[in-house]
Amino acid sequence: MPSGRPSLVGLLGLFFLLLIIVWLGVNFVKDPQEFINVFFVGLTRGAVYALIALGYTLVYGILQLINFAHGDVFALSGLIASSVLLSVFGVTTDSGAGLVIVAIAVALIVAMVLASTLNVTIEFVGYRRLRHAPRLAALITAIGMSFIVQNIALAIYDVDYQSIPRLIPNSSVLTIGEVALQWNKLFVLALTIPVLLALTWMVRETRHGKAMRATSQDRDASAMMGIDVNRTISFTFALAGSLAGAAGLLFLLYFTTMRYDTGFELGLIAFTAAVLGGIGNLTGAVLGGILIGLIQEFNEGLAWATPGGDWTRSIVFGILIAILVFRPSGLLGEQTPEGE
Amino acid sequence: MSTPETSTAVPVAAGDGDGAGGPILKVEGIHTYYGAIHAIKGVTLEVRKGEIVTLIGANGAGKSTTLRSINGLNRPREGRITFQGEDITNRPAHEVVAMGISQSPEGRRLFPRMSVLENLEMGAFQRTDRQNFGEDLDRVYDLFPRLAERKTQKAGTLSGGEQQMVAIGRALMARPKLLMLDEPSMGLAPIFVEKIFEIIVEINSQGTPILLVEQNALMALDVAKRGYVMETGQIAITDDADRLSENEQVKKAYLGIA
Numbered sequence: 001m002p003s004g005r006p007s008l009v010g011l012l013g014l015f016f017l018l019l020i021i022v023w024l025g026v027n028f029v030k031d032p033q034e035f036i037n038v039f040f041v042g043l044t045r046g047a048v049y050a051l052i053a054l055g056y057t058l059v060y061g062i063l064q065l066i067n068f069a070h071g072d073v074f075a076l077s078g079l080i081a082s083s084v085l086l087s088v089f090g091v092t093t094d095s096g097a098g099l100v101i102v103a104i105a106v107a108l109i110v111a112m113v114l115a116s117t118l119n120v121t122i123e124f125v126g127y128r129r130l131r132h133a134p135r136l137a138a139l140i141t142a143i144g145m146s147f148i149v150q151n152i153a154l155a156i157y158d159v160d161y162q163s164i165p166r167l168i169p170n171s172s173v174l175t176i177g178e179v180a181l182q183w184n185k186l187f188v189l190a191l192t193i194p195v196l197l198a199l200t201w202m203v204r205e206t207r208h209g210k211a212m213r214a215t216s217q218d219r220d221a222s223a224m225m226g227i228d229v230n231r232t233i234s235f236t237f238a239l240a241g242s243l244a245g246a247a248g249l250l251f252l253l254y255f256t257t258m259r260y261d262t263g264f265e266l267g268l269i270a271f272t273a274a275v276l277g278g279i280g281n282l283t284g285a286v287l288g289g290i291l292i293g294l295i296q297e298f299n300e301g302l303a304w305a306t307p308g309g310d311w312t313r314s315i316v317f318g319i320l321i322a323i324l325v326f327r328p329s330g331l332l333g334e335q336t337p338e339g340e
Numbered sequence: 341m342s343t344p345e346t347s348t349a350v351p352v353a354a355g356d357g358d359g360a361g362g363p364i365l366k367v368e369g370i371h372t373y374y375g376a377i378h379a380i381k382g383v384t385l386e387v388r389k390g391e392i393v394t395l396i397g398a399n400g401a402g403k404s405t406t407l408r409s410i411n412g413l414n415r416p417r418e419g420r421i422t423f424q425g426e427d428i429t430n431r432p433a434h435e436v437v438a439m440g441i442s443q444s445p446e447g448r449r450l451f452p453r454m455s456v457l458e459n460l461e462m463g464a465f466q467r468t469d470r471q472n473f474g475e476d477l478d479r480v481y482d483l484f485p486r487l488a489e490r491k492t493q494k495a496g497t498l499s500g501g502e503q504q505m506v507a508i509g510r511a512l513m514a515r516p517k518l519l520m521l522d523e524p525s526m527g528l529a530p531i532f533v534e535k536i537f538e539i540i541v542e543i544n545s546q547g548t549p550i551l552l553v554e555q556n557a558l559m560a561l562d563v564a565k566r567g568y569v570m571e572t573g574q575i576a577i578t579d580d581a582d583r584l585s586e587n588e589q590v591k592k593a594y595l596g597i598a
Binding site for chain 2: 207210211213214217218220221222223224225226227228229
């Protein structure tokens with residue numbers, strides 16, 4: 001604090017943080033094994049959130065638009081992936097490892113291609129012409145797109161949950177004492193971390209990535225540099241969509257069940273994660289996703305003085321409001337305004 | 341086509357003196373709109389090989405919109421723009437750059453969160469001959485030694501003068517066949533203004549024709565070969581630059597000389 005006198009809000013925030021640390025500490029001391037197990041569950045859930053949050057943040061970074069349809073693209077592609085696994089490959093719990101691997105690989109490709117095509121189409125149809133319109137117009141269109149995609153999923157898959165057999169075993173990879181890391185968690189983490197690294201490298205170093213950054217900072221100047229702005233924005237939506245597709249399949253494999261409206265709440269949670277980390281910031285999206293995943297699992301999994309699952313939504317969206325009010329730039333967001 | 345009564349158009353014969361040649365850019369009777377506003381009402385101008393042409397006029401006369409019509413950001417509804425004999429009226433901006441027109445925009449418009457070097461790289465975005473990149477970078481650093489010192493610094497943290505250097509350097513990285521500079525002296529300290537105009541002359545002497553938009557009419561007419569005076573979306577006067585400096589109307593309106 002440069003002013004020397006901390007504000008009341010700052011003090012309150014500090015107090016809350018202290019309270020949370022004490023709460024986590026007590027829980028850890030009471031049952032360290034359970035604590036670490038819950039930590040891994042939260043980390044895995046957070047990784048799924050992170051993948052979806054990355055899509056929000058990529059699109060926001062380039063258009064300053066919240067693509068509310070993103071969560072529904074995620075859900076629809078997950079459902080399509082379930083069809084590929086069940087109807088095309090007919091996998092069951094008894095299927096051989098070879099078939100399962102091929103089926104997952106094909107489902108991943110189908111989900112990613114479908115989701116990126118859908119996302120690019122949404123931008124082309126819904127957002128492109130509104131680029132110079134007031135922000136609210138694009139936002140309303142985004143909400144409309146969300147309902148359309150959700151209802152397409154409803155029309156195809158009806159209201160029932162689509163469930164697949166557990167294909168990634170939840171047997172332990174390694175056990176230390178009574179703490180175990182299972183294959184299905186490792187699978188999710190092993191996919192998310194390289195995706196983040198690859199994405200960060202791409203945005204920082206490649207020609208496409210630099211075009212994306214330039215376009216996000218000044219669209220007209222980018223066009224004057226010879227960057228095809230429309231193509232760059234389409235590329236960004238394709239990238240965000242393919243992440244949503246991958247997240248859809250991962251969610252399905254890990255939680256084994258989803259339906260047409262799974263993307264609505266998950267989308268809002270992932271959006272919260274993106275805002276928490278600092279919207280527009282890739283590392284922030286992952287950090288925010290993992291934090292929200294941890295908060296949710298700690299809240300639902302720890303034993304001592306825990307609010308419990310009924311309060312998860314209130315806590316998560318309370319965080320969203322607190323961040324928007326007290327620190328709109330998020331944990332890692334740029335402090336400097338856009339432009340100069 | 342607009343040829344108001346005030347015009348004292350005396351076209352300079354092509355090919356006379358210091359390497360000036362045939363037209364490289366021809367703008368013929370364009371009309372451009374900003375939404376419902378009729379911003380450009382029949383502008384005709386041309387830039388010939390090797391020359392500096394300046395477009396002067398008051399704020400809001402339509403100078404920047406003329407440039408936006410040329411570079412494809414704001415397409416004219418009527419009229420024709422040709423570059424090296426090719427019609428570019430309806431070309432998208434990135435293709436216009438690829439054909440060889442690059443620009444340093446008004447207000448510099450750098451990418452503030454990119455380094456100086458990355459900004460310069462973006463200038464070369466359309467270039468396919470990557471092997472010459474280093475050579476061009478050296479050329480920009482030769483013109484602006486300050487930029488070599490600051491290449492890793494974020495462009496948004498530079499001073500106004502330094503930002504203008506990056507903006508011009510960035511436009512040069514495209515190896516333009518025509519360079520458009522929009523208000524390069526705006527907001528700069530007098531010492532920087534002098535420096536920027538010296539650089540403009542130097543770039544031109546290396547063979548690049550320049551279309552210079554300026555509010556600093558005195559300096560602009562000093563370095564230019566020919567000039568166009570814009571008023572409310574039209575070309576009011578066009579003449580040799582030295583004759584424009586002597587023109588009574590121009591003196592009164594733009595040079596602050598009674």
